[in-house]
Amino acid sequence: MSKDSSPSNALPTSSIAPTLDAAPDQVAGIRSASDMASDSGPTGSDRPPVALVEGSGVELTRETEALLRRRLRLAVTLLAAGFTLFLIRHFFDADYGSAAERALLGLHAVVTAALGALAGVIWHRMSIPIRALRWLELAVFALPAVFFLVLQYFSTLYWASQGFFRFDVGLWLMLIFTYALFIPNTIRRAAVVIAGLAAAPIALLAAMVLFLPALTSCACPDTITGVVLMLGLAGVGSVFGVDTIGSLRQEAFKARKLGQYHLRRRIGAGGMGEVFLAEHQLLKRPCVVKLIHPDRTGDERALARFQREVRAMAKLSHWNTVEVFDYGRTEEGTFYYVMEYLPGMSLAELVDRYGPLPPERVIHFLRQACDALREAHSMGLIHRDIKPGNIFAAKRGGVYDVTKLLDFGLVKPVLDEQPVELTREGTITGSPLYMAPEQATGESPADARSDIYALGAVGYFLLTGRPPFQSDRAIKVMIAHAREAVVPPSQHQPHIPPDLEQIILRCLEKPPEDRFPSAEAVADALDGCEAAVQWNRQRAESWWQGQESPLPV
Numbered sequence: 370m371s372k373d374s375s376p377s378n379a380l381p382t383s384s385i386a387p388t389l390d391a392a393p394d395q396v397a398g399i400r401s402a403s404d405m406a407s408d409s410g411p412t413g414s415d416r417p418p419v420a421l422v423e424g425s426g427v428e429l430t431r432e433t434e435a436l437l438r439r440r441l442r443l444a445v446t447l448l449a450a451g452f453t454l455f456l457i458r459h460f461f462d463a464d465y466g467s468a469a470e471r472a473l474l475g476l477h478a479v480v481t482a483a484l485g486a487l488a489g490v491i492w493h494r495m496s497i498p499i500r501a502l503r504w505l506e507l508a509v510f511a512l513p514a515v516f517f518l519v520l521q522y523f524s525t526l527y528w529a530s531q532g533f534f535r536f537d538v539g540l541w542l543m544l545i546f547t548y549a550l551f552i553p554n555t556i557r558r559a560a561v562v563i564a565g566l567a568a569a570p571i572a573l574l575a576a577m578v579l580f581l582p583a584l585t586s587c588a589c590p591d592t593i594t595g596v597v598l599m600l601g602l603a604g605v606g607s608v609f610g611v612d613t614i615g616s617l618r619q620e621a622f623k624a625r626k627l628g629q630y631h632l633r634r635r636i637g638a639g640g641m642g643e644v645f646l647a648e649h650q651l652l653k654r655p656c657v658v659k660l661i662h663p664d665r666t667g668d669e670r671a672l673a674r675f676q677r678e679v680r681a682m683a684k685l686s687h688w689n690t691v692e693v694f695d696y697g698r699t700e701e702g703t704f705y706y707v708m709e710y711l712p713g714m715s716l717a718e719l720v721d722r723y724g725p726l727p728p729e730r731v732i733h734f735l736r737q738a739c740d741a742l743r744e745a746h747s748m749g750l751i752h753r754d755i756k757p758g759n760i761f762a763a764k765r766g767g768v769y770d771v772t773k774l775l776d777f778g779l780v781k782p783v784l785d786e787q788p789v790e791l792t793r794e795g796t797i798t799g800s801p802l803y804m805a806p807e808q809a810t811g812e813s814p815a816d817a818r819s820d821i822y823a824l825g826a827v828g829y830f831l832l833t834g835r836p837p838f839q840s841d842r843a844i845k846v847m848i849a850h851a852r853e854a855v856v857p858p859s860q861h862q863p864h865i866p867p868d869l870e871q872i873i874l875r876c877l878e879k880p881p882e883d884r885f886p887s888a889e890a891v892a893d894a895l896d897g898c899e900a901a902v903q904w905n906r907q908r909a910e911s912w913w914q915g916q917e918s919p920l921p922v
Contacts, residue, residue, distance in 0.1 A: 737772030825876020
């Protein structure tokens with residue numbers, strides 16, 4: 370389990386909750402369920418839901434739509450920029466005394482303007498169905514092809530008048546390869562379009578050889594054959610390249626599917642595995658999938674710990690504990706489990722963004738965390754890694770500021786009956802900034818009161834914006850937890866009510882017997898605070914709605 374080295378980490382609003390054994394508050398970062406449906410990455414809100422190559426199902430077609438739009442943006446931008454630069458050069462180099470040259474310059478300007486207009490349409494945030502995108506795709510490549518034909522005609526005539534045969538295929542090869550590399554396609558459709566691009570200059574050359582005597586006199590068969598072979602080979606190679614790229618994309622798509630779950634994108638990674646934002650294919654429900662690293666599947670201790678985490682979480686049904694939907698193992702041996710998706714942010718992020726929280730809101734969060742711990746402790750489970758990054762402020766069922774306890778990667782039965790030794794002798798587990806003294810020293814086994822100590826340390830952080838002890842070295846923090854007296858939080862924030870401060874300090878007592886005996890006792894004490902009734906659902910909703918990026922519905 371990774372160790373916290375700072376009280377909090379900045380993250381975007383409306384993140385996702387479930388985490389790895391490493392730095393859960395670094396895993397949060399999904400903005401909303403609607404963003405989850407975007408095609409890839411957090412760079413735009415206009416993109417349709419993800420899926421991949423046409424002809425392989427609805428999901429694949431939707432991903433092709435998203436990918437096609439992104440690739441068309443790049444292609445049209447590249448072509449428009451190139452035509453613009455060469456138009457500037459053409460403007461200065463043109464022979465304005467020639468009618469043909471003026472016509473060519475005018476066509477160049479029209480094609481450049483048209484490509485710019487197409488770029489504006491494709492870059493616009495409006496939704497464009499895939500059929501319309503395909504027509505735009507043809508327009509993007511047909512316009513340069515028309516200009517290249519006219520340019521090829523005049524340039525070939527010019528060189529023929531000088532007694533030379535010159536038919537430059539470089540522009541056509543550039544256009545063919547640009548299409549093959551940028552545009553996602555089936556092999557059949559790619560063959561039709563690329564064949565058209567390769568056949569156009571060949572048809573022009575054939576017509577000129579047949580009907581223009583000046584060209585016939587200077588063109589030799591070997592040269593013409595070389596042009597045809599070059600364009601033909603480029604076309605065939607490009608078509609097979611498109612097919613190869615399409616096959617790789619299909620394989621990547623299948624790799625991102627885990628049974629009924631489609632993995633949208635990775636949102637975190639740690640020593641044990643990876644966390645992905647996902648969607649159930651039938652229910653269309655956003656969720657979070659946690660995978661154990663394939664190279665750890667042969668590690669008996671790692672697998673036992675992973676299975677223990679899942680089973681522990683699956684036993685817990687409280688509203689304030691993150692819910693586990695599913696668990697399984699793929700044919701390749703990858704273990705995974707599926708958790709609920711939580712719009713919101715961790716308490717670490719909340720304090721990092723907005724500073725220390727008001728006492729009444731701290732009570733609101735801690736009170737709910739106590740309820741989650743009460744259920745876990747009643748089943749003989751201790752968390753052992755309670756920290757701000759493992760407690761989430763979520764929106765669930767239309768209710769804001771719902772506390773969710775996350776990451777049971779270190780959860781352990783009080784009477785552990787696991788046949789595998791999951792924690793080596795002398796190993797320290799937990800996060801130093803919020804670690805109970807007995808965990809830091811290893812002198813006595815952690816129990817429910819260790820979680821209470823950590824919860825008190827979280828409360829201290831929420832009220833003051835800093836953990837009880839700080840240092841640039843984890844060992845110093847652990848020693849401080851074991852030996853040093855806690856500075857009362859009111860010395861950092863004078864407005865903290867005395868009754869709440871007393872609860873926090875009692876949770877942070879060094880001897881476990883001096884702390885509250887149970888999470889239920891902490892909850893009862895919090896209920897007795899004068900400020901306990903001052904934060905409610907209405908205030909929570911008002912607060913969230915007042916932010917620049919309120920949580921999704």
